[in-house]
Each structure stands twice: as C-alpha cells, then as structure tokens.
Amino acid sequence: GGEGEREGGRARERGESMAENGRVSIPDHPTFELDGLIRSCLSEDLGDRGDITSLATVGDSVTASGVFVAKEGGVVAGVEVAERVFAMVDDAGVSRSWSVKDGGRVERGDVIGTIEGKARSVLKAERLALNFMQRMSGVATLTSTMRDKLFGSGAKILDTRKTVPGLRVLDKWAVLLGGGTSHRIGLYDMMMIKDNHIAAAGGIEEALRAADSYLSEQGLSVPVEVEVETLDQVDQVLTYLRANPKTFLTRVMLDNMVVRRAEGGDGYDTSLLEKSVAKIEGKLETEASGNINLDSVEAVGRTGVQFISSGALTHSVRALDISLKLKTNAA
Template identity: 50%
Template sequence: MLPPYLPASDLETLIQRALSEDLVSPAAGLGDRAEDVTTVATVPEGARAAAQIRAKEAGVAAGLEASRRVFRAADESVDVTWAVAEDGARVEAGDTVGRLEGAARGLLVAERTALNVMQRMSGIATATRRMVERARPHGAEILDTRKTAPGLRALDKWAVRLGGGTNHRLGLHDLILIKDNHLAAAGGVADALDAAHRYREMHDADLQIELETRTLAEVRAALEADEDGSGGPDIVLLDNMARATADGGVDVTTLREAVALVDGRFRTEASGNVTLGTVEAIARAGVDAISSGALTHSVRALDLSMSWEGVKRGGGERGR
C-alpha cells in the first residue's frame, strides 16, 4: 500500500524518470532510440528468465512495492513474488527477499533501478528501526526531517514509515516551523509566535506551530508567550541541547532542564547530535520525539543482490 502522500501517478512518474536515466541519453548520439544496447545485443528477444533477490546482510527489507512497480514498468510480463511477509519485514543475511519471472530483457533493464530503490529504502528503514528500538521503550518516537535526496522525498519518508518511524512535515506547507532564521527576521520569539498565530487564524488553517529553541532562555520565552494558554507553540524543538561529549556520547543536562521547564505544556522534540549511540540517552531525558536528519541524508544502502536462476531460450533452458 502506498503512503497517503504518494499517489500512484506520482510514483509512476518517478519510476519513468528513473528508468529514463538508463535509457535516454542525448550524449550517446542515438537520437530518439532508447534501449539497453548490451541487453539487446546479447539477449534473444523471446528469452525468458527467473531470478531472485537476496539479502547479503541483516536489516529491514523496504521498497518492495516500489521496486515491483519498477519491474512492471520495464516489462508488464514480469511477475514478482515476495518471500517476506510485508514491506518493512526483517531479513537476515542470505535470506531470499523475492523471486522474479518474465522477459529476460525486461528483468535486465529494470534490475539496477529496482535494486537502487530497494537498497536505499531498506537502508533508511533499517537505520530507523534500530533507532526506534532504542527510543520507544522510553516513550519517544523517531521523526525524519526534510534532509532527503532531491526528488526522492516521498520514497525516503515512506522508508522511514516502513522502519517504524514517524514522518515529520512533508514540506514547507504542512507545519509552521519557526527556526532560528525566522526568529531573526521576525524580531524574536514573542513576535514570531504572534505572527504565526495570526497567520493560522487569518487562513483558518489546520496547522500546528512548532518553535525551534536553542537555549533555555528561548524556552522560557515560549512559556511566557503562552501565559494565557493560547499564544505558545504546539511543539517546542530543543535543538542541540544534548551536548556532544569527547567519548562520543551526549550530556543531556540542559535537555532535561528544558523538558522540566516545559512540564507537559507543549510537545517536546529533540534534535542535534542524534546517533544510534546517543538516541537512548536523549530519549531518557523525557522528550516526546527525536528527529534525525541522518536517517535520510547519510543513509547506507542495505546490501541486496539479484541473481539468475535460469534462462529459457526458445525450447531450451540454461541454468545459472
């Protein structure tokens, strides 16, 4: 099932654009001809093949539905059968993730693009799942950010969902997030919050207001703006209040103080210095959520491979 922010038509457009990176190149001097020249030169047109996708390391298999659509976009005859229970399932090294049957040419054309999608999404989902497992026991959810690959935000955020994380804002349109540069332009916390509330009321917008704070003084300013219960943010972002330490850990003293100051009046989100090694300590500080840009901007792809099980040429079959 596709996430609500990725209509099937948008995914199809993304897939066609990705496939065209391999098949259309003005620099090749082929004019309008778009084909895999190696495959056309070496693989008979009627050949059919079977292949399997295997995990070469443990992780979370994600992007199954997206990659299935890549194979079908390359050749509608390709049949994909997944060996795992669902998109977002755990796999171990050596596990078969899925099997494919269909036109050999179609499989070869789609192979790299489909694996690129699966490997990136699986890497994001795996990193997310590992953070979720450390933060969730302490009541904190893991959020993504807008630090995604250009043009791939929907896939990146989909992968976070499949890993058990929660999508933060999708773009600049679905949350009022007042950051440091907005504060500088608006004249400070009180003025920025007042302007945000006026915008929301003027447009009758169903938007939450989140305020980034970098100091305890800014947290106090947010609380002062909310003295009557209507002028503060819905969420306060506590940025870099978990201080990195020389041993690779974090000092959460300031973060704990900020959470205590807020005392449940707003939702709290921590950001900055979030790694797999620090996320549990940050969660223990009592925040409601932890956002990590590294989930998508520094992803390491999960190692997956596709291997042939057999090729049928006319009446004969040739195994691996």
C-alpha cells in the same frame, strides 16, 4: 525453490511484528506521483536509445529468472516500489512473486522475492528496482535500530527534510516501515519557526504572533513548532503561551542541546535538554534535534523528551545489501 520458499516463510513470520496494523501506506502528498517518479528514473537510465547492451546481446525470445536475496539482516522496504518498476517496464512479460512484505525483517540469506520472464525486460528494470529497495531498506533498518534503542522511554523517532531531492516521499515511507514516525512532509503541512525566521521576525514572540495571525487569516489549522537553543528562549516561548492560550503552537524543538563530551569524556551531555523538558512541564510537545545518532539516542530518550528527530536516518544512510542473482536461458 523449496529452500527459498522456506526462507521466505521464516522471514515473513519474523516480519509480522512490523505489520501490527496491516500495510503501511505511502505518505500522502499533494503533488507526488509514484508512477511519475519511476517513469522519470527509467528514462534517466534508458536515455534515447534504451538498453543497447541487451538489445545487442540478448535475443528477444530469451527468458530469465532471478532471486532477490538479503545479503545481511535488516528491515525490508521498497518491495511495492520494485513491484511497480517491473509492472511499468513489462507487466505481462515479467511475473513477480514476493515472499517478504514491506516492513518485514530478514536475516542474511533470506529470499525476498523472485522474478521470471523476458530477459530484456528483466535487465531493463532490475537495477532501478534494486536501487529503490536497497536505499529504502537501509533507511528502514537504521530507523528500526534507533527505535529499538528507545525501547521503554516512550520517545518516538522522527525523520527530517534532509532527504534525497525527488525521493522524499519514499525516504519518509521507509522511516514509517522501520517503525519511525513521520515529521512534516514539507514546507506546506506544518509551520516550523527556526532561527532564521525568528531573526527575520524580530524575536520569538514576534514570530509566534505572526504565525498565529497568518493561520487565522488563511483559515488554516496546521501545527506550529518553534526552535529554541537556550533556557531563556524556552522561557520566552512559555511566556507567549501563557498570554496566548489559543495559539496554534503545539511543539518546541530543543535544538543542539545534546553535546558530545570533551575528549576522554564518556558519551553525551544532555543536561540542558533535561532542564528544558522539565521547564516545559508537558505544556507543549517536546522534540530533541541535533547530534542524534546511534551513540546518543539512548541518552536522549532518558531525558523525558517526547520526539527525537534525526537527519541521519535519511541523509547519509547505508544501503542494505540485497542481491539479484539472474539466470538466463537462450531459447
């Protein structure tokens, strides 16, 4: 294990940059419970019979050991979740040792952790543990890559609600571990007035007034964001702000203002976004959304916008390739 330990040590050194402020905790949520999620995922896998292949072919006294290895470079996330999976399957029967913490950076070949114990328990837990780690590490890695492209711009990269149903808290945790910033968790912790709400309320001013009234009546203090797509709508928002300085409104989402140039053209046109940011003059926070990807994010960062939200971070991310090599010894 000497070589593996050295690899893990190097990975740990590289990963220190992420943990500048120590451990990044799981996002707070009023109804989410990690153990409950893991229990439900295990029961999805084990059904009403359990792991019938292992029950048939692996003796009760057989032990197994395994090594989690990064098959490519990236940012690791999901270690704490994998740890809980093994703990819930057989805490006493499987020992775990992790050489990379969540948020740590790895290169191809780095050892992330090792497990050892009852083979049946290891085989029961390994796929679920890997699924969580690979997906979360993929999200963290893409977030980190996007954040690096914004270096020097001062803009922060945000996630969205375009997450896997049931896994939102983990998807958003992975974004934080990759150095991103969390947007609202759900529909309950921030008001976001989008085009459908504006249409239903009868206009931007009406929607903002209704939001302010509701929050005052309910005694709630949550931030309000409004979505706009044109300079005229930006003007309407600023007019409301001037007339209502005590509004709960804190941020404007500048939606679909990043346009891919026509065939043969180079890159993205961000001129409308730039004009909107200039018009707002820092009176409200600004957020760009729509068409945000690895190709466009750098240009978007140069417009002076403060936040950039990207559904791509979580809705269609590629898993980081992590393998678990197992060895069993029939006793």
